Amino acid sequence: MPLSILIVEDELSIAETLQYACHAEQIQTQHVGFGQQALDTLKKQSFDMIILDIGLPDMTGFEVCKQLRRFCNTPVLFLTARNHEVDRILGLEIGADDYVTKPFSPREIVARIKAIQRRLHPETxxxxxxxxxxxxxxxxxxxxxxxxxxxxxxxxxxxxxxxxxxxxxxxxxxxxxxxxxxxxxxxxxxxxxxxxxxxxxxxxxxxxxxxxxxxxxxxxxxxxxxx
Incomplete structure (x- = not known):
């Protein structure tokens, strides 16, 4: 089944790179640039996974993750320019499934998406x-x-x-x-x-x-x- 991914990233060039890599692997994507947009979208539509940037214009990705976990269990992969251990720990503690620092390889992101899906749905x-x-x-x-x-x-x-x-x-x-x-x-x-x-x-x-x-x-x- 084709996966569907919500990309929450305010830098258009990064979002487009991710979309291109996902589409090459038959993964469907939708892109929003603000945290509130992501929350509103997730209340109306379901996805197999969320790629969530921490540094968003209106709120942090951490806050987005905290709020969406009140109504949504969709797996989250954090993107961040910061490589501090405390950030990785915080992200995982509030419900993220993986954490990738920028710059990153788009193919690595796709590989991590597939790995998370295999782990969550090993036999389905x-x-x-x-x-x-x-x-x-x-x-x-x-x-x-x-x-x-x-x-x-x-x-x-x-x-x-x-x-x-x-x-x-x-x-x-x-x-x-x-x-x-x-x-x-x-x-x-x-x-x-x-x-x-x-x-x-x-x-x-x-x-x-x-x-x-x-x-x-x-x-x-x-x-x-x-x-």
């Missing part, structure tokens, strides 16, 4: 052949595009992604995906596979990608995500 994301499964949010992305799935389509595709080369019989898929449904038949699996293939094909065509049948039919056996 899985990437297979263009698919990104985010179990925590019950979402699946294909080629960076969110798939609009019904409950059973999500559970079916999630099952196939979990073991991409395994051939799942229709009976196994029925027992796994439709275990709480009444009067479902094996052809229900075929119907849902058909709609999933259609949705994947639409995304491939929209992005001018070569058509690929990711969900493979094994005659007399069942389905797998990959051959």
């Amino acid at each position: 994301e899985q990437t297979v052949a263009g698919f990104q499964l985010d179990e925590h949010a019950s979402r699946i992305y294909y080629q960076q595009q969110l798939l609009q799935l019904t409950r059973y389509e999500f559970l079916l595709l999630k099952t196939l992604i979990s073991q991409p080369h395994r051939v799942f019989s229709r009976v196994t898929l029925m027992d796994t995906v439709w275990q709480s449904a009444e009067d479902s038949m094996e052809r229900t699996v075929d119907t849902h596979v058909k709609t999933l293939r259609s949705k994947l094909r639409d995304i491939a065509l929209a992005q001018n990608l070569a058509a690929a049948e990711w969900i493979v039919t094994h005659r007399g056996m069942g389905y797998s995500l990959l051959p």
Whole structure:
């Protein structure tokens, strides 16, 4: 799943550098230059992470972090021109997840973002052949595009992604995906596979990608995500 980052930085050149590095890694960003703007934005919109400069024009990043922690648990990475140990300790004590001093390498910032996300969500994301499964949010992305799935389509595709080369019989898929449904038949699996293939094909065509049948039919056996 593409990450979304709020960059709170009053120096436009630094913000643009961070945005460029993030976009190169398929990370979505939004930029604000004031602490109050950040707080107002976070009350209306959720992000996967916040990059927060300490030296803001209207309030310190420390104050922003203290206030946002009253209503928001989003991870925070502090940026600062100061390299004092007391500042690092204070930042971590009030709820920051990491601390980087200027000047910094944009690629290092991206690496730290990814490391924090892996630490916070060690088992919720899985990437297979263009698919990104985010179990925590019950979402699946294909080629960076969110798939609009019904409950059973999500559970079916999630099952196939979990073991991409395994051939799942229709009976196994029925027992796994439709275990709480009444009067479902094996052809229900075929119907849902058909709609999933259609949705994947639409995304491939929209992005001018070569058509690929990711969900493979094994005659007399069942389905797998990959051959």
